[in-house]
Amino acid sequence: MNNEQFEPVIIGFTCNWCSYRAADLAGTARVKYPPNVRLIRLMCSGRIDPTFVLQAFAGGADGVLITGCHPGECHYLEQNLKALRRTMLLQRTVAQFGIEPERVRLVWASAAEGVYLANAITEMVEEIRALGPLNWPQVAALNGKSHVLTPAIASVVVSEELVEAAI
Amino acid sequence: MNENGKPKFGMYWASSCGGCEISVLNIGEHILTVDEVFDVVFWPVATDFKYEDVRGYPDGYIDLCLFNGAIRNSENEEMAHLLRQKSKVLVAFGSCAYEGCIPALANFTSREAIFQTVYLDSPSVDNPGRVIPQPVTAVPEGQLHIPEFYNTVKSLDQVVDVDYTIPGCPPEPHQIWAVLQVVVAALTQGAELPPKGSIIGAKETAVCDECLHPKSEKKIFRFYRPYEKVPEPGVCLLEQGIVCMGPATRGGCGALCPQVGMGCRGCYGPLGGVADQGARMLSAVASVIGVGEPEMDERMLEREFETVMDTLVDPAGTFYRFSMAHSLLKRAKIKD
Numbered sequence: 001m002n003n004e005q006f007e008p009v010i011i012g013f014t015c016n017w018c019s020y021r022a023a024d025l026a027g028t029a030r031v032k033y034p035p036n037v038r039l040i041r042l043m044c045s046g047r048i049d050p051t052f053v054l055q056a057f058a059g060g061a062d063g064v065l066i067t068g069c070h071p072g073e074c075h076y077l078e079q080n081l082k083a084l085r086r087t088m089l090l091q092r093t094v095a096q097f098g099i100e101p102e103r104v105r106l107v108w109a110s111a112a113e114g115v116y117l118a119n120a121i122t123e124m125v126e127e128i129r130a131l132g133p134l135n136w137p138q139v140a141a142l143n144g145k146s147h148v149l150t151p152a153i154a155s156v157v158v159s160e161e162l163v164e165a166a167i
Numbered sequence: 168m169n170e171n172g173k174p175k176f177g178m179y180w181a182s183s184c185g186g187c188e189i190s191v192l193n194i195g196e197h198i199l200t201v202d203e204v205f206d207v208v209f210w211p212v213a214t215d216f217k218y219e220d221v222r223g224y225p226d227g228y229i230d231l232c233l234f235n236g237a238i239r240n241s242e243n244e245e246m247a248h249l250l251r252q253k254s255k256v257l258v259a260f261g262s263c264a265y266e267g268c269i270p271a272l273a274n275f276t277s278r279e280a281i282f283q284t285v286y287l288d289s290p291s292v293d294n295p296g297r298v299i300p301q302p303v304t305a306v307p308e309g310q311l312h313i314p315e316f317y318n319t320v321k322s323l324d325q326v327v328d329v330d331y332t333i334p335g336c337p338p339e340p341h342q343i344w345a346v347l348q349v350v351v352a353a354l355t356q357g358a359e360l361p362p363k364g365s366i367i368g369a370k371e372t373a374v375c376d377e378c379l380h381p382k383s384e385k386k387i388f389r390f391y392r393p394y395e396k397v398p399e400p401g402v403c404l405l406e407q408g409i410v411c412m413g414p415a416t417r418g419g420c421g422a423l424c425p426q427v428g429m430g431c432r433g434c435y436g437p438l439g440g441v442a443d444q445g446a447r448m449l450s451a452v453a454s455v456i457g458v459g460e461p462e463m464d465e466r467m468l469e470r471e472f473e474t475v476m477d478t479l480v481d482p483a484g485t486f487y488r489f490s491m492a493h494s495l496l497k498r499a500k501i502k503d
């Protein structure tokens with residue numbers, strides 16, 4: 001497929017307080033951002049369950065955007081730090097499944113940062129457009145051919161180096 | 168039922184290690200009751216029935232069929248269809264049949280990469296002709312057929328309809344016996360069977376619930392692989408930084424592994440209500456990472472987390488050690 005014409009589908013999970021307002025502000029201020037993101041509002045980024053992200057990919061999404069209040073500003077204390085830890089670990093995990101970690105992105109945005117959020121969305125859409133479609137339903141149905149080793153194996157090699165470094 | 172009026176029992180192994188068969192024999196003297204109650208009509212590990220015999224049985228002839236092993240090749244799949252047709256009650260027995268188990272870890276790679284390693288690259292292999300098995304080979308006498316090796320390992324319920332599932336790698340003998348008693352009561356006294364689709368011989372709640380180690384708030388600064396640390400007895404392993412799948416895993420085994428200082432590997436699959444065991448474990452692990460303060464600079468915060476996560480080797484292989492085929496993603500994407 002020609003990536004110029006490819007319109008990525010991105011599922012966005014936004015926290016109700018800062019970042020949803022930021023998205024809202026971008027809207028009322030008529031800041032343009034691409035319509036590729038389907039927003040789902042959560043009370044807090046800490047509500048993000050990695051299952052949601054995997055479900056989005058399994059269902060055919062090309063990327064997942066998670067937005068939350070800046071560290072120190074979460075309305076539920078430190079739940080956004082939990083979201084950050086989950087997202088980072090999820091990026092490492094999906095990389096082993098051959099999914100580029102850039103397809104999962106966490107953006108902090110305060111209620112005043114409408115333009116900033118709109119820009120982050122535009123940037124993500126372009127990045128994923130460049131990566132191309134993920135098309136997971138087709139991957140999961142794979143019974144065909146390939147001979148290149150997956151990142152799962154590559155990462156085990158990296159890890160052995162790590163262990164050696166630790167010894 | 169026929170001639171002797173006894174219900175018919177079958178057991179089969181597809182892609183598996185044989186441990187499930189051993190665990191059935193591990194029910195001890197109860198195996199005599201099984202023999203008394205049932206007429207064994209198919210069980211390759213113990214009896215000499217052929218596939219041809221099974222093909223000759225009328226549909227639904229086998230009252231209880233325990234199917235262990237994953238669907239790795241076309242023979243496994245063919246037998247799954249045949250045994251489904253010939254069985255009244257078909258049970259996915261053990262982790263391989265239930266969720267892919269260790270064989271499904273191969274879903275992180277491809278058939279070609281597996282063949283490359285096994286038939287060409289492995290240091291112990293001497294294969295000057297670079298022969299790789301082919302489903303069909305022409306020989307002077309005609310054609311030879313062997314089963315086709317699939318790219319993706321599947322669970323039993325991904326190829327046929329399954330009545331019940333008994334989890335575990337392998338299922339614990341006391342759980343197997345409990346299930347057999349229920350089935351025997353249903354067959355001989357008309358007692359009711361559990362609702363179709365049930366996971367039986369296990370609990371709904373997590374291994375942590377069965378584990379005797381006291382639990383307190385966990386804060387981990389690094390993770391340890393089993394050989395890197397001698398666990399302190401009587402302390403939750405996860406609290407010590409040893410990855411233990413207890414929070415994400417269905418109980419029923421009696422928390423055997425953590426009781427002897429080995430982190431739960433997750434062999435009973437996800438606990439009740441959890442779709443993806445790996446995602447659940449990922450959340451649990453992310454929650455216990457104890458570094459980072461909200462006041463920190465955002466880049467700094469990420470670096471702190473990264474340092475801890477670098478000590479967690481192979482997260483995907485750890486979180487999905489048993490449940491890869493049943494996971495939401497099912498397999499890895501192979502770059503071509």
Ligand code: SF4
Pocket residue numbers: 374375376378379380381382402403404405406411412413414422425430431
């Ligand atoms: S994490 Fe493991 S060791 Fe800790 S309570 Fe749960 S099962 Fe026991």
Ligand code: SF4
Pocket residue numbers: 336374416417420421422423424425430431432433434435436
């Ligand atoms: S503790 Fe975990 S790995 Fe060990 S038998 Fe129980 S479920 Fe399986």
Ligand code: FES
Pocket residue numbers: 015016017018019043044045046067068069073074075076079080
């Ligand atoms: S309330 Fe916004 S991230 Fe928690």
